[in-house]
Amino acid sequence: MSQFAELLPPNLLFAALGDSITARNGRAKDGFVGLYNHGILTRLRAELRQRLDSRQALNFGVGGDTTGQMLARMGAAEASEAQALTFLGGTNDAAARLPLDTTFANYEAILGRARSRFALTVVMAVLPRSSWPAYFTPEDAAEGQRKLRAMNHWLRGYCTAREGVLFVDTFTPWLDPDTGGPRPGFTEDGVHQSTPGADAAALALAAALDPLLPAEGWPLHAGPEDGFDAATRPGGNKLHNPGLGGTDGAAIGGATGQVADRWVLLTSQPGNIGLVEGSKEAAADRLGDWQVVTITGRQGANESISLNSHVELAEARYAPGESLRAAVEFQLLDPVNVADPGLRWGDLPGTGAPGFESRDFCAFNGNIVGPARSRRGVLLTDPHQLLAPTGTGPQRQVVSLQINLVSSMPGGASGVVKFRRPTLRRVG
Incomplete structure (x- = not known):
């Protein structure tokens, strides 16, 4: 299936390569504002625990x-530096009443x-x-649904018979068997994915790609004992207490x-009703404790609950000019x-110097209401280079x-x- x-x-x-469903994937470098919540590939990264x-x-x-317009744009994807391709297309062919033979060609x-x-092409089934x-009759809509199924039948057969292409059935997890359309809540408008819809497609992709990936990705190859030492482990974990041991932290x-030693659990709205409680849980695999945060009946709106730690320049665990990357494993x-x-x-230099933040969100969605799916994964920021302190004020730099x-x-x-194995490491 793969040329690797x-x-x-x-x-x-x-x-x-795709249509508006694909266009909803945001890149991490776009930052907080530009990161779409409902991108299928955006949500896939945490599902695969950063192995991809x-x-x-x-x-x-x-x-x-x-699909004809995608074919006309194929050259741009081929000319890119990408090594692999994901493809999802065909729903607009059905909406445009294009003949199936045209779509198949x-x-x-x-x-x-x-x-x-490409070394690998991942073909996603066209979604319900x-x-x-508006001009479709009920008969037209039924014919459109039939075409979607025929497209998926053709794609499955093509991929099964050839190397280098992997068919992923994203149709079945989305299908409401009673209506033939998407499951309730899977779309925002009957076509475009909501958070649960993106989750379902990402889970199908994760299951298909899982056998092709290494067992663990960065930074999970190293345990919490792989700490920083300027002489012997300059590439080690620069955080204090990355194993989240002890209970002498602050709430x-x-x-x-x-709360684990040298960590702080805090809320942005201390007057809210309800509980935010920290606890500790040992991990059976001995790869560090879990810091557990339990939220019970918390009333309010858009409250931030965070777990923090910092390292200062004076501690000589890092230096301006270094590029660092952060990660953490979680269960929700x-x-x-x-x-x-x-x-x-973030890097917070002394007076007069600009700072920066590097972020990663598991498809961050600040206005989610109601139950969501339990999940686990790994968050991983892009690398950034530390700035040197400047200005005339106190020269205090904190990561x-x-x-x-x-x-x-x-x-x-x-x-x-639950969080464990927080990591802040030098890149390169």
Whole structure:
């Protein structure tokens, strides 16, 4: 199925060819504002525990495109630096009443070129839809649904018979068997994915790609004992207490309970009703303790709950000019009105110097309301170079790591989030 002789490299760069569903993938370097919440590849990265950094995919999705228009744009994807391709297309062909033979011919041309150019092409099944053009009759809509199934049958057969292409059935997890359209809540408008819809497609992709990936990705290859030492381990984990041992940390701002040594659990709205409680849990694999945060009946709106640690320049654990990258493993259990975790770290130089932040979100969604799916994953920021302190004020430089949640939407927030193996390492 793949031209890779061994497992896929974690830095495998994808080009994503498709329509508006694909266009909803945001790249991490776009920052907080530009990161779409509902991108399938955006959500895939945490599902795969950073064994494949799919968030960096080059986006060749264009809203409204038919497969013929994708074929016309294929050259741009081929000319990119990508090593692999994801392809999702065909729903607009059905909406445009294009003959199936036309769509199949376009598929054959696109995938034939993809097999010649890319080491691996991942073909996603066309997703169910319940919204069709206003001029469609019920008979037209039924014919459109039939075409979607025929497209998926053709794609599955093509990929099964050839090397270098992997068919992933994203149709079945989306299908409501009673209506033939998407499951309730899987779309925003009958076509475009919501958070649960993106989750379902990402899970199908993760299951298909899992056998092709190494068992663990950066930084999970190293345990918490792989700490920083300027002489013997300059590339080690620069955080204090990355194993999250002990209970001498602080719970402030309305939070209570046990917190790992040299870490701080705090809330942004200490007067809110309800509980934010820290506790500790030993991990059976001995790769460090879990820091557990339990949220119970928390009332309010858009409250930030965070776990923080920092390292100062004076401690000689890092130096200006270094490039660092942060990561953390997490589990989110039974969340209600609790957004997905986010990871952020920043350099805070002395007076007069600009700072920066590097962020990664598990498809951050600050206005989620109601129950969400339990999940686990790894968050991983892009590398950034530390700035030198400048200015005339006190020269104090701090690298701060913050693991963040947004909770307490109307109706009250509850759930459990667990973190372990926080990492801040030199890159290169």
